[in-house]
Amino acid sequence: xxxxxxxxxxxxxxxxxxxxxxxxxxxxxxxxxxxxxxxxxxxxxxxxxxxxxxxxxxxxxxxxxxxxxxxxxxxxxxxxxxxxxxxxxxxxxxxxxxxxxxxxxxxxxxxxxx
Amino acid sequence: xxxxxxxxxxxxxxxxxxxxxxxxxxxxxxxxxxxxxxxxxxxxxxxxxxxxxxxxxxxxxxxxxxxxxxxxxxxxxxxxxxxxxxxxxxxxxxxxxxxxxxxxxxxxxxx
Numbered sequence: 001x002x003x004x005x006x007x008x009x010x011x012x013x014x015x016x017x018x019x020x021x022x023x024x025x026x027x028x029x030x031x032x033x034x035x036x037x038x039x040x041x042x043x044x045x046x047x048x049x050x051x052x053x054x055x056x057x058x059x060x061x062x063x064x065x066x067x068x069x070x071x072x073x074x075x076x077x078x079x080x081x082x083x084x085x086x087x088x089x090x091x092x093x094x095x096x097x098x099x100x101x102x103x104x105x106x107x108x109x110x111x112x113x114x
Numbered sequence: 115x116x117x118x119x120x121x122x123x124x125x126x127x128x129x130x131x132x133x134x135x136x137x138x139x140x141x142x143x144x145x146x147x148x149x150x151x152x153x154x155x156x157x158x159x160x161x162x163x164x165x166x167x168x169x170x171x172x173x174x175x176x177x178x179x180x181x182x183x184x185x186x187x188x189x190x191x192x193x194x195x196x197x198x199x200x201x202x203x204x205x206x207x208x209x210x211x212x213x214x215x216x217x218x219x220x221x222x223x224x225x
Contacts, residue, residue: 004157031211042120042203042215043158056212091157101146101165101211105157 002026004106006092012112013082020078021109025094032075033103034067036060037089046090049075082113116141118206120216127194128224135219137204138186144214146207147180147187151200152218158203162189194223 005024013019025032030051035043046065047057051072061067064082069075079086089110093103117140127133139147145166150158164171164178164187171178175194180187191198201220205213 006157033212035213040218042118042205042217043213044215045212048212095211101207102148102160102163103211103213104160105150107155107157110155 004092004094004104006090006106006109008109009107010110010112012114014114015082015084017082018078018080019082019111020076021090021111023075023077023092023106025074025092026096026104028096029094029104030072030097031095031100031103032069033093033095034075034077035091035093037091037108038087043091046077079111082111084113087111087113116144116206116214118204118214118216120204120219122219123217124220124222126222126224129194129196131194133191133194133198133221133223135189135202135204135221136186137188137206137216138184139206139214140185141206142182142185144206146211147178148205148207148213149176149178149189150203150205152203153200161202191221194221196223196225199223 007022032049034046037043049069064080067077089108091108093105095103120137148163152158175192177190201218204216
């Protein structure tokens with residue numbers, strides 16, 4: 001069990017550029033969650049997958065954000081036309097079909113938009 | 115939707131003392147309440163959780179209590195150590211286990 005991994009760990013980009021983050025959940029975890037965390041705040045839910053199906057999206061997920069989990073394994077989160085307000089830590093979590101309550105978080109991707 | 119409030123925002127204790135962090139929630143349908151510890155630059159790490167059919171749970175120096183009627187739950191850390199210093203988050207699970215987090219408590223344990 002290698003835990004949830006995220007790549008990259010840090011990303012600095014200029015306003016208007018597109019960025020993509022990757023999350024690899026714990027092996028055989030069928031649920032995958034994306035959260036966003038700004039400085040001094042708790043994580044906020046963005047979206048959730050069960051296998052490859054995206055089942056829920058937060059209103060925080062504007063049309064510039066898109067998430068995929070094509071084969072029910074890793075997931076990507078893309079932000080198009082980044083804005084300074086997108087600067088945050090993007091966290092991924094996964095849970096298993098056996099214990100759906102318990103979410104294990106990855107180390108996060110820190111995005112800075114200049 | 116669910117609203118989770120967490121207090122205090124900062125807490126400073128002497129090594130060996132106890133620390134208590136309190137959270138309230140608004141949605142009576144929430145039935146799962148995890149606590150996470152987050153160190154600087156890292157993702158949240160689950161330290162203990164409690165489900166709504168249980169009033170108290172303990173794991174070594176850490177305990178959590180839940181009062182469903184009052185809609186509040188608390189984290190208790192006894193015999194604090196410097197390595198307990200971190201930010202602690204409570205959460206309440208809504209639909210599909212979507213977590214609603216509190217705003218965090220920065221715990222500082224002074225040696």
